[in-house]
Amino acid sequence: MNGNMNLTLKVWRQKNAQTSGKFVTYKAEAISPDMSFLEMLDVVNEGLTHKGDEPINFDHDCREGICGMCSLYINGHPHGPKRGVTTCQLHMRTFHDGETITIEPWRASAFPVVKDLAVDRSAFDRIQQAGGYVSVNTGVSTDGNAIPIPKVIADEAFNSATCIGCGACVAACKNASAMLFVSAKVTQLGLLPQGQPERYSRVQSMVAQMDEEGFGSCTNTGACEAECPKEIKLTNIARMNNDFFSAKLFREEGVHDAKH
Amino acid sequence: MSLDAKIPEGPLAQKWSKHKFDLKLVNPANKRKYDIIIVGTGLAGASAAASLAELGYNVKAFCFQDSPRRAHSIAAQGGINAAKNYQNDGDSVFRLFYDTIKGGDYRAREGNVYRLAEVSVNIIDQCVAQGVPFAREYGGLLDNRSFGGSQVSRTFYARGQTGQQLLLGAYSALNRQIHAGKVQMYTRTEMLDVVTIDGHAKGIVTRNMITGAIETHAGHAVLLCTGGYSNVFYLSTNAIGSNVTAAWRAHKRGAFFGNPCYTQIHPTCIPVTGDHQSKLTLMSESLRNDGRVWAPKTVEVAEQLRKGTIKADQVKEDDRDYFLERKYPAFGNLVPRDVASRNAKEMVEEGKGVGGSGFAVFLDFADAIKRLGEDTVRAKYGNLFDMYIQITDENPYKQPMRIYPAVHYTMGGLWVDYNLSTNVPGLYALGECNFSDHGANRLGASALMQGLSDGYFVIPYTLGDYLAKIGPKKVDTSHPAFEATKKDVITYISKLLALKGNKTVNEYHRELGHIMWEYCGMARTAEGLTKAKGLIKALKADFWVNAIVTGENEEVNASLERAGRIADFIELGELMVDDALMRNESCGGHFRVESQTADGEALRDDENFAFVAAWEFKGENQPEVLHKEELVFEAVHLSQRNYA
Numbered sequence: 001m002n003g004n005m006n007l008t009l010k011v012w013r014q015k016n017a018q019t020s021g022k023f024v025t026y027k028a029e030a031i032s033p034d035m036s037f038l039e040m041l042d043v044v045n046e047g048l049t050h051k052g053d054e055p056i057n058f059d060h061d062c063r064e065g066i067c068g069m070c071s072l073y074i075n076g077h078p079h080g081p082k083r084g085v086t087t088c089q090l091h092m093r094t095f096h097d098g099e100t101i102t103i104e105p106w107r108a109s110a111f112p113v114v115k116d117l118a119v120d121r122s123a124f125d126r127i128q129q130a131g132g133y134v135s136v137n138t139g140v141s142t143d144g145n146a147i148p149i150p151k152v153i154a155d156e157a158f159n160s161a162t163c164i165g166c167g168a169c170v171a172a173c174k175n176a177s178a179m180l181f182v183s184a185k186v187t188q189l190g191l192l193p194q195g196q197p198e199r200y201s202r203v204q205s206m207v208a209q210m211d212e213e214g215f216g217s218c219t220n221t222g223a224c225e226a227e228c229p230k231e232i233k234l235t236n237i238a239r240m241n242n243d244f245f246s247a248k249l250f251r252e253e254g255v256h257d258a259k260h
Numbered sequence: 261m262s263l264d265a266k267i268p269e270g271p272l273a274q275k276w277s278k279h280k281f282d283l284k285l286v287n288p289a290n291k292r293k294y295d296i297i298i299v300g301t302g303l304a305g306a307s308a309a310a311s312l313a314e315l316g317y318n319v320k321a322f323c324f325q326d327s328p329r330r331a332h333s334i335a336a337q338g339g340i341n342a343a344k345n346y347q348n349d350g351d352s353v354f355r356l357f358y359d360t361i362k363g364g365d366y367r368a369r370e371g372n373v374y375r376l377a378e379v380s381v382n383i384i385d386q387c388v389a390q391g392v393p394f395a396r397e398y399g400g401l402l403d404n405r406s407f408g409g410s411q412v413s414r415t416f417y418a419r420g421q422t423g424q425q426l427l428l429g430a431y432s433a434l435n436r437q438i439h440a441g442k443v444q445m446y447t448r449t450e451m452l453d454v455v456t457i458d459g460h461a462k463g464i465v466t467r468n469m470i471t472g473a474i475e476t477h478a479g480h481a482v483l484l485c486t487g488g489y490s491n492v493f494y495l496s497t498n499a500i501g502s503n504v505t506a507a508w509r510a511h512k513r514g515a516f517f518g519n520p521c522y523t524q525i526h527p528t529c530i531p532v533t534g535d536h537q538s539k540l541t542l543m544s545e546s547l548r549n550d551g552r553v554w555a556p557k558t559v560e561v562a563e564q565l566r567k568g569t570i571k572a573d574q575v576k577e578d579d580r581d582y583f584l585e586r587k588y589p590a591f592g593n594l595v596p597r598d599v600a601s602r603n604a605k606e607m608v609e610e611g612k613g614v615g616g617s618g619f620a621v622f623l624d625f626a627d628a629i630k631r632l633g634e635d636t637v638r639a640k641y642g643n644l645f646d647m648y649i650q651i652t653d654e655n656p657y658k659q660p661m662r663i664y665p666a667v668h669y670t671m672g673g674l675w676v677d678y679n680l681s682t683n684v685p686g687l688y689a690l691g692e693c694n695f696s697d698h699g700a701n702r703l704g705a706s707a708l709m710q711g712l713s714d715g716y717f718v719i720p721y722t723l724g725d726y727l728a729k730i731g732p733k734k735v736d737t738s739h740p741a742f743e744a745t746k747k748d749v750i751t752y753i754s755k756l757l758a759l760k761g762n763k764t765v766n767e768y769h770r771e772l773g774h775i776m777w778e779y780c781g782m783a784r785t786a787e788g789l790t791k792a793k794g795l796i797k798a799l800k801a802d803f804w805v806n807a808i809v810t811g812e813n814e815e816v817n818a819s820l821e822r823a824g825r826i827a828d829f830i831e832l833g834e835l836m837v838d839d840a841l842m843r844n845e846s847c848g849g850h851f852r853v854e855s856q857t858a859d860g861e862a863l864r865d866d867e868n869f870a871f872v873a874a875w876e877f878k879g880e881n882q883p884e885v886l887h888k889e890e891l892v893f894e895a896v897h898l899s900q901r902n903y904a
Contacts, residue, residue: 115816133432138311148400158393
């Protein structure tokens with residue numbers, strides 16, 4: 001079933017990280033407003049494949065807004081113009097017939113282009129590996145209800161834990177800062193009793209790794225919060241800064257836990 | 261070849277404890293001499309990788325996504341069951357075991373299912389310790405809900421994103437071991453074959469999805485944690501990348517495939533809008549607690565609704581057929597998933613489907629809103645309603661939702677014994693990619709439980725026994741079997757890349773999906789299945805002549821990745837049809853029209869079909885050979901389901 005929207009796409013094409021890229025213009029024809037943005041690209045790619053041309057490469061997987069694999073910088077916005085959704089949940093009814101849509105990859109030196117619209121976000125994994133966990137081995141025997149956690153704390157930790165690691169915050173930031181992403185994990189674990197023993201070492205390790213990966217500094221502009229598809233709040237960054245400064249100031253005395 | 265499930269002797273409740281004691285242990289100092297390969301990093305894979313690395317084994321983990329955190333476990337919404345009995349409502353390990361066996365329509369092993377129920381309580385403790393933010397009550401204790409028609413509240417959840425939170429917990433444990441240097445993580449790497457030496461799995465062949473490099477990896481054991489195969493239907497609730505390739509290639513190297521025809525179809529999904537559609541979105545079945553399912557009584561009214569000349573709220577009460585309430589007065593809208601799905605399909609086939617395509621029925625909240633108020637309904641289901649609005653641009657507070665069933669989960673998978681070992685020694689299958697615990701139908705909130713049970717609490721014990729027996733002698737890729745298997749993979753890729761026909765791989769996939777959905781979907785007949793077999797054979801032949809695969813191997817090439825996966829789905833589809841045809845009974849999610857009760861319910865044939873079907877690959881284009889593992893029931897009495 002085809003639709004009646006005709007669009008012009010300006011798409012970033014780049015063979016790999018070693019070559020330079022350029023915009024290529026495509027027509028997307030007979031597009032239905034019920035299609036998701038990625039389904040619109042599927043249609044374009046089917047056409048390219050039939051012509052023997054190479055389809056446009058982009059990252060995607062679950063197509064229900066939770067895996068964090070899809071990206072795309074659409075008309076100057078990560079995940080497109082609509083708030084609170086990922087590209088896979090953005091529908092073509094958000095656009096109008098005849099529109100020209102510009103599609104770029106995430107732009108940040110810490111996210112090198114893999115091919116066309118796909119980038120390498122392994123820096124995010126390395127930041128998590130540096131300390132985004134509670135150090136417990138499998139097989140703990142403490143009952144799940146042994147540590148009561150006030151509902152408000154559990155809910156707040158959950159809000160931070162909903163980060164999908166897509167990288168929109170970095171793409172939205174003029175400094176390509178990863179502070180929102182890092183602070184979401186630091187906040188989740190910093191709020192919960194399980195995360196207390198490593199609270200101050202965790203924040204230092206994760207921030208150190210973030211700096212090593214070449215992400216920029218935070219200047220509190222808030223573009224990350226505005227563009228985050230999961231609406232992670234800027235207050236996470238405030239919490240992380242607080243923990244980070246506490247750690248730096250009181251680290252050597254070894255009493256930072258008592259100060260809180 | 262005899263199939264030995266290796267269920268331990270002794271009373272049901274003591275089997276696992278006894279078995280854990282009987283299993284051989286690997287000396288702590290020797291653990292670092294063993295290399296373990298784990299494919300897939302969802303709940304089963306990530307939890308296994310972390311747990312085995314913690315024990316001291318060297319782990320290499322692989323995923324095709326750009327990060328282990330993307331695995332499709334992340335999309336599970338509802339929750340995870342555990343027999344904690346925190347609610348004091350009569351739950352117990354035995355009750356969870358019993359519900360799971362019964363829910364699986366008596367086609368799962370008692371021993372496995374009991375163990376699953378037993379370790380379910382440890383999973384919750386483990387996840388809480390990791391900092392998984394489960395829902396809590398005001399007193400600070402863990403909250404539970406009743407799920408999927410269960411009569412006790414044993415489901416733990418984290419809003420509608422339980423899978424995400426559990427996966428991120430397992431991912432964090434995995435990250436800790438990567439940081440410690442005990443796990444080497446390979447992302448954007450796809451497993452394309454298993455290497456066997458003297459009948460034992462000793463490694464894998466992979467393709468680096470960035471450079472195209474075909475590489476070999478050796479290990480003392482290979483664990484497949486690669487998920488289910490719902491995408492054989494083209495449209496399903498699975499992620500686009502979810503595929504059967506790792507499991508299927510293992511099958512072609514000797515691992516038996518268990519009960520391939522057992523698939524679960526979920527009744528409350530958002531209907532298809534057109535051919536462009538790439539996947540289906542599930543909405544939690546909790547919606548059926550308050551929503552009423554109906555279709556127009558007459559084809560004429562349905563016709564008007566399809567054309568849009570009238571709206572759903574204009575259909576008079578007398579012209580509506582609340583068909584679940586009418587046919588199943590006791591359970592009403594809460595009948596099991598397969599019953600609700602099949603009835604919706606029947607309505608559509610009678611010409612009473614609604615929506616532009618006609619492939620939908622209504623799920624109406626008007627009465628609930630009248631009874632409870634819009635605010636209460638919003639508090640309960642707000643996020644689901646928002647999702648519906650987002651996708652359909654319709655407001656379910658004003659008009660009923662349109663729903664239709666979609667393929668959601670596959671109970672079938674690689675055959676494994678009690679130790680999660682396939683019949684190929686050294687090759688293990690965990691999580692959805694094995695067949696083991698859900699029988700012919702899976703209960704809600706049990707998939708997450710099984711993935712984590714296998715990875716955190718079963719494999720760390722059972723794998724040690726095998727490793728202790730084979731010893732720590734180094735395995736490396738210099739053995740000629742590695743080069744030979746690698747050569748096979750390269751030849752296969754060249755064959756795919758040579759396809760320069762006139763039909764895209766996606767078109768083949770869609771066609772396969774149509775065949776599977778039509779003839780091997782919610783209701784299956786001998787006639788339809790026989791027809792499907794012919795259609796799939798023809799599709800396969802056509803694929804290998806007329807498909808288009810663009811680009812080359814030495815680059816990022818989604819077209820090539822896709823082509824390999826679809827080729828495997830086509831072969832799997834044929835086996836599913838064989839299995840469905842062989843199983844001339846109805847059970848769980850497998851409904852054979854020829855085998856039903858007078859009320860139109862699934863009718864089992866315990867005398868002839870109380871067995872696991874394990875299929876053996878015998879070579880390209882050769883019929884597969886069926887092996888039967890008889891199911892023995894000692895603790896439960898087999899009964900006929902009845903929801904009327």
